[in-house]
Amino acid sequence: QVLLVESGGGLVQAGDSLRLSCAASGRTFSRYAMGWFRQAPGKEREFVAGITWSGLKTYNADSVEGRFTISRDNAKNTVFLQMDSLKPADTAVYYCAAGWRDSISRSSRSYDYWGQGTQVTVSS
16 A cells, blocks of 8 residues: 655746655555656646656656656655746646556556645746
């Protein structure tokens, strides 16, 4: 069982940065691949970024490549999403998710546990 709690969302202007955090409970956090997803109003949930349990491999969606960076600190049971050069199109609720495997999946169905989400709003 893994409990995930996101934080760090807020209202920012275009071009600003935010750093999201996802704190996980459970002693086996380091054995889970982690992902960040987002969902805008009226749209389906979409993959943003993923990281393997070792942290050695990451993958970003094309829409955020070069602007967002996913990382993790297994000693602190935390995964991060550094978001730079934010755009209004990045406005969404952001969710972190954990999947029991050592590979990155862009499918939400591959993840076993989800956080409650944190709102990110980017004004123009």
